[in-house]
Amino acid sequence: MTICHQVNHQTAFFIMSIYTLTMSDNEHEFFEQLGSRLATARKAAGFTQQALADHLDMAQTVIASYETGRRRMPVSQLEIFAQALGVSISHLLGLSEAKSKRGPATKLQRQMQEASKLPRSEQQLISKLLERFLNEPASH
Numbered sequence: 001m002t003i004c005h006q007v008n009h010q011t012a013f014f015i016m017s018i019y020t021l022t023m024s025d026n027e028h029e030f031f032e033q034l035g036s037r038l039a040t041a042r043k044a045a046g047f048t049q050q051a052l053a054d055h056l057d058m059a060q061t062v063i064a065s066y067e068t069g070r071r072r073m074p075v076s077q078l079e080i081f082a083q084a085l086g087v088s089i090s091h092l093l094g095l096s097e098a099k100s101k102r103g104p105a106t107k108l109q110r111q112m113q114e115a116s117k118l119p120r121s122e123q124q125l126i127s128k129l130l131e132r133f134l135n136e137p138a139s140h
Contacts, residue, residue, distance in 0.1 A: 023072070032069030037092055039067040041085040046107055055084055055110075 023031070042052050042063075049067070053060040065071035073081075082089045086109070090096040115126050 027072075028069060031066075031072055033094060034073060034092060035067040035069040037094060038073075038081060038085075041081075041087045041092065042067075045085045046110075047085070052084065056080060 042049070047055070049063045050060045053063045056063075062071070066073045066077075078089045078092060082092055088096065115123060118126075
């Protein structure tokens with residue numbers, strides 16, 4: 001590791017420490033509660049921290065920091081997390097106790113979302129397999 005690289009890590013850690021330390025008691029309480037709701041929604045959706053981090057293309061440590069309230073979640077991240085977990089932003093913020101009408105995304109819904117990113121030919125294959133399965137007599 002070069003000295004410049006080490007200094008950059010130390011500087012980043014120092015800045016994050018100051019950023020975290022400057023949270024007021026109210027802010028700290030808010031972000032702890034937000035993190036708790038985030039963890040509950042993540043677990044209900046069937047994600048581990050690592051799986052959610054992979055799904056959102058971020059580090060698992062970021063998810064852990066949000067869930068414990070050690071790190072402020074940017075407002076821009078709320079919609080991304082809400083969509084991934086199948087809850088409303090209001091739910092994450094604690095403004096509504098009821099879950100969204102859809103509830104957390106099921107494993108099948110997450111798989112279909114991932115399948116929609118595949119090449120068209122692979123999507124067609126999955127569609128044909130589903131059609132065959134669904135059109136079979138109800139013995140499954």
